[in-house]
Amino acid sequence: MQKKLQVEAIEQGSVIDHIPAQxxxxxxxxxxxxxxxxxxxxxxxxxxxxxxxKDLIKIENTFFNDKQANQLAxxxxxxxxxxxxxxxxxxxxxxxxxSSFIGVxxxxxxxxxxxxxxxxxxxxVKQKQTLKLKCHYCEKSFERATFDELD
Amino acid sequence: xxxxxxxxxxISIADLSRPDLELILETAHSLKQTPQPTxxxxxxxxxxxxxxxxxxxxxxxxxxxxxxxxxxxFDSGGxxxxxxxxxxxxxxxxxISSYADAFFMRHPQEGAARLASxxxxxxxxxxxxxxxxxxTQTLLDLFTIYETQARLxxxxxxxxxxxxxxxxxxxxxxALSLFNCNFYxxxxxxxxxxxxxxxxxxxxxxxxxxxxxxxxxxDELDVLYMTRVQKERFDETEYQHMKSxxxxxxxxxxxxKDNLKVLHPLPRIDEINQDVDSTPYAxxxxxxxxxxxxxxxxxxxxxxxxxxxxP
Numbered sequence: 001m002q003k004k005l006q007v008e009a010i011e012q013g014s015v016i017d018h019i020p021a022q023x024x025x026x027x028x029x030x031x032x033x034x035x036x037x038x039x040x041x042x043x044x045x046x047x048x049x050x051x052x053x054k055d056l057i058k059i060e061n062t063f064f065n066d067k068q069a070n071q072l073a074x075x076x077x078x079x080x081x082x083x084x085x086x087x088x089x090x091x092x093x094x095x096x097x098x099s100s101f102i103g104v105x106x107x108x109x110x111x112x113x114x115x116x117x118x119x120x121x122x123x124x125v126k127q128k129q130t131l132k133l134k135c136h137y138c139e140k141s142f143e144r145a146t147f148d149e150l151d
Numbered sequence: 152x153x154x155x156x157x158x159x160x161x162i163s164i165a166d167l168s169r170p171d172l173e174l175i176l177e178t179a180h181s182l183k184q185t186p187q188p189t190x191x192x193x194x195x196x197x198x199x200x201x202x203x204x205x206x207x208x209x210x211x212x213x214x215x216x217x218x219x220x221x222x223x224x225f226d227s228g229g230x231x232x233x234x235x236x237x238x239x240x241x242x243x244x245x246x247i248s249s250y251a252d253a254f255f256m257r258h259p260q261e262g263a264a265r266l267a268s269x270x271x272x273x274x275x276x277x278x279x280x281x282x283x284x285x286x287t288q289t290l291l292d293l294f295t296i297y298e299t300q301a302r303l304x305x306x307x308x309x310x311x312x313x314x315x316x317x318x319x320x321x322x323x324x325x326a327l328s329l330f331n332c333n334f335y336x337x338x339x340x341x342x343x344x345x346x347x348x349x350x351x352x353x354x355x356x357x358x359x360x361x362x363x364x365x366x367x368x369x370d371e372l373d374v375l376y377m378t379r380v381q382k383e384r385f386d387e388t389e390y391q392h393m394k395s396x397x398x399x400x401x402x403x404x405x406x407x408k409d410n411l412k413v414l415h416p417l418p419r420i421d422e423i424n425q426d427v428d429s430t431p432y433a434x435x436x437x438x439x440x441x442x443x444x445x446x447x448x449x450x451x452x453x454x455x456x457x458x459x460x461x462p
Contacts, residue, residue, distance in 0.1 A: 022236070056169050063334070093258060109257075110283055111241065111260050111261055111265045111282075112260065112262050113258070113260040113261065113262035113265075113266045113280075114262060114266070116239070117239050117240055117241050117266055118239060119240050119241070119269065121267060135262065136262075136265065137261065137262025137265050137266055138260075138261030138262040138280075138281070138283055139163060139265075139283050139284065140261065141259070141347060145321075
């Protein structure tokens, strides 16, 4: 079978792989990668061996800290992050779902007090399969798809 | 001896352990038997109702005064700086709580009491936050069950009516799940217990069953907890057709257990016929009165480290 390079290699930076299709653009927006001057290559709806589609992001001169890697789990719970130096993978790790998300998401409950007070939103992971989060304030639980990200 | 609730907040029933609940109930029992009219002398308690309430506010303020404390506060949010000048709840709470030794509040938004507790150093007691929690109602319900049954373990308890939207029944079922009771949920299908409560009970291996009329199970019960099926949730024909299954009258109580008690968070409309009031099973007015003792118990435990409940 003929192998094709789907996305160009980078010299130094990060490759985020195994992003579910449709999530790549959301990740770019969430991490404000659209506002950086670094070179970014993005692949959308790429074929995988399992037959499902995936997205992939390569960004030069950028490395994820632990907090960002955890936040990435909101969009891509099974993603891997490859750290690249001199065109070689020097570190590879899977994102891990943190136990809570602070100041990242807006509570889907419009009557939750967190919307109009000087506090950061806070959600606890209640269920990992079909990610479900519980609001620290209003105590209501919602599936991940219900949430909007905070700006 | 130190008590574990001293200076703590009472925000959500889920924050309380079984020993915490037992301590509160024993304290409520003790205060009902042996009044302590000077326990809160020189204590000032803020009673802040950002949303109006009748029974909860009067019951709470009675509790403060029966213990010798004084009350400051307001009975609806409309005249406060928060409503009129756009002050944040966080700022309001910071200021008001600096005047008081404890802060009792009701608010129309979910999470308000939790937020308030993060902006004050005095204990906050949640008197209802939107559709979320109303822990002092749950505590008075638990106290009434404990008082009438002499235990909370292994009871047969039916919840009737609007089980979908009623925060009272959600919190009570959650609290009683610590005591291995058998639950009977009696409601129209459209107002059934929400999935998240059913999931929690399943995770805790609690026995429960679903029913569509009171008469199916009434003879097995120790406690029959009534709530109202609200007419406005159905069209008129549908409501007329199903409502009788969720109304209680005295003739339905002919073969019940001697220890059965009928409870209701009040106000009732027509879901308990007035002919039930004179039966030995009616206990909803005593239940409402117990709100004073349950709230006294919280105040005693949150504000005094040395108070000892008398058995």
